[in-house]
Amino acid sequence: MxxxxxxxxxxxxxxxxxxxxxxxxxxxxxxxxxxxxxxxxxxxxxxxxxxxxxxxxxxxxxxxxxxxxxxxxxxxxxxxxxxxxxxxxxxxxxxxxxxxxxxxxxxxxxxxxxxxxxxxxxxxxxxxxxxxxxxxxxxxxxxxxxxxxxxxxxxxxxxxxxxxxxxxxxxxxxxxxxxxxxxxxxxxxxxxxxxxxxxxxxxxxxxxxxxxxxxxxxxxxxxxxDLPDETAGFEDPTPVTTQIGQNVANFLASELRRGAIPPSFLPLQSGVGNIANAVLGSLGAHPDIPKFSMYTEVIQDSVIELMRSGKIEFASGVSLTVSPTVLASIYKDLPAFRSRLLLRPQEISNHPEVVRRLGLISINTAIEADLFGNINSTHILGRNLVNGIGGSGDFTRNAFLSIFTCPSTAKGGKISTIVPLVSHMDHSEHSVQILVTEQGVADLRGKDPCERMHLIIEKCAHPDFRDELRRYAKLSEGGHTPQTLANAFAMHQQLLRTGSMRGVTWNE
CATH class of the missing domain: 3.40.1080.10 (Glutaconate Coenzyme A-transferase)
Structure with a gap:
């Protein structure tokens, strides 16, 4: 009792x-x-x-x-x-x-x-x-x-x-x-x-x-x-996050059209935050994306909105990390969600066996990415922790399709999030298949390191930094992975010296 x-x-x-x-x-x-x-x-x-x-x-x-x-x-x-x-x-x-x-x-x-x-x-x-x-x-x-x-x-x-x-x-x-x-x-x-x-x-x-x-x-x-969850709401989409979301949705729609994704689509895993909310919103609005299910960690506001509209048929997660008003609306309508919503232990939601079996499409956020597809999700300048790796590695390594998103710049355009070599690596090039910024989409599957480098520069880097990165690529020619140790962190060093990555001088 x-x-x-x-x-x-x-x-x-x-x-x-x-x-x-x-x-x-x-x-x-x-x-x-x-x-x-x-x-x-x-x-x-x-x-x-x-x-x-x-x-x-x-x-x-x-x-x-x-x-x-x-x-x-x-x-x-x-x-x-x-x-x-x-x-x-x-x-x-x-x-x-x-x-x-x-x-x-x-x-x-x-x-x-x-x-x-x-x-x-x-x-x-x-x-x-x-x-x-x-x-x-x-x-x-x-x-x-x-x-x-x-x-x-x-x-x-x-x-x-x-x-x-x-x-x-x-x-x-x-x-x-x-x-x-x-x-x-x-x-x-x-x-x-x-x-x-x-x-x-x-x-x-x-x-x-x-x-x-x-x-x-x-x-x-x-x-x-009798205390509410201490969750906060999300920011409204910006032009940059909206474009990232549209780029992801358009890419997945193109994969559907060419038969690379089953016509019934596949379950999605999405990270948490403003970019993730924008991506889910774009997927929900895209006419060529069919109804789908979520098998993820965090169920956030956009998921509930898409469940109400009928775009998301079922959501399995670890938590209802939603704004207070959205949680209150769920609790007022529990019968409507009882057959469509399930919370699991993180050991099961993130388990590699289940992720591979279901064939998840994983979509997570990067702090920075390098020219070969390595991802830094956790540290600033390789030194200071932001949050932690979370579950992104659980999904990325085992997904049917692994996608990372980030804006191409940060700090008002002073920082390029696309760099020669990440200052801290959480996800290696062996796990990352797709990189998306507001500039475009780099499909890294089946590409060697040199091909990846040029693709990421042209598709994902901000135009203000492309010439700098092209120069790095030219200076690094040779070897299976075109990398120059003397220059690999030159953009980070420029940021430490001047507060901006612009105007870097390469060691030639």
Missing amino acids: PLPCPTSAPSASAQFPVLTAPEAAALIQHGDTLGFSGFTPAGTPKAVSRALALRAQAEHAAGNPFQVGVVTGASTGPSVDGALAAANAISFRTPYQSDPNLRQRINSGETHFFDMHLSMLPQNVRYGFLGKFSWAIIEASDVTADGQIVLTSAVGAAPTFCRVADRIIIELNRHHPAALRGFHDIYEPVDPPHRSFIPVFSPSDRAGTPYIRVDPKKIAGVVFT
Whole structure:
């Protein structure tokens, strides 16, 4: 039977202790490793982490050390990464983050961070590679006396955290309806050497249960909350992002016409952000793109809009990372989405086996790309972390068709995102098939390094930087990969010296 609502909370203590957020935070000790539910700010606990940040500040003021390891599905919201980083309460962090406070501490060396493919996180936790987990802190829409936990707007790695952690604290968030039961498909693979195939053969297939099953004795207590997800809206499309979206849509339509993509189309995976929203919008508006399904991580506003219009028939993801108004509209219309929307653990949404089986078209965003198709998704000037690799590598390496997008310039035209050699490599030329900017599309399939170089310069680079890049290509002739070590980072060095990549002087 479900736990009572906050108005009758005292009777719940007969099964699970009812705790305030400070009482729950008091259970956590310096040096503990914590696993938080959620994926992006969606489904992330918000009360216990803020209370824990206040406790850390009090301990530090008293001259005592207090830091914890923080492991999540992906990024979180201000109540986890923001509050804990501001309190200097994080000893290490993985696998992905997007908070400015935490980013500053990572890049200054104050907080240890190690990046990881998101599909790998749950199994690495189960294998013990990240050490002992003391606590799983889980946001739920419902929990039953026999240990069924119904999650909220995301799954992330919550099933694995609940499995391995010594104890569990539940934030029962009444902002999310208990009627979400049935929107989640909780499945964990058996660990090697006994693992079998993952029984997902279409985006709508279910493999597990609609809840996480735990031993009720592991639940240390329940904190009642009524807090919205800390998601933000997306910016309106710009002429550049709109053109990128149109270029992607036109390219995929041409692939359909020539028979390179099945007439029924293929499921899509899309990264998160303004460019991704613009790409999905263009795909939805293109008359030659048929109805399609999503098998992805993040379900964002544009996906819901296309579901309502009928362009997207089904969406499987890890999280509902949508604006507050869109989430409210979904919750008001749950019956309409119940048969068309499914949330899974990231280990399944991103699993190479399933990605290859379904034949996904993956569309992700780059910070910079080089003349051979190598992609930097994570670092500025090869040094400072932005967010992390996320799930882009899971999909790119295994997709039917892998696409990367980015504007051709940044910082008001001072920076070319097309460079001779990326300053940090997350995705190699062996995985990247298509590169798209607002300038055009470079199809890299079946091209040698020299062909790739000239194609990317002419199709993707901004006209203001093409002559510079052509000169680099001329100076680098020879060898299988026409690369000149003396000049490979000359554009980056010019940026460091002058604040712009324009006017680079090549070493001739």
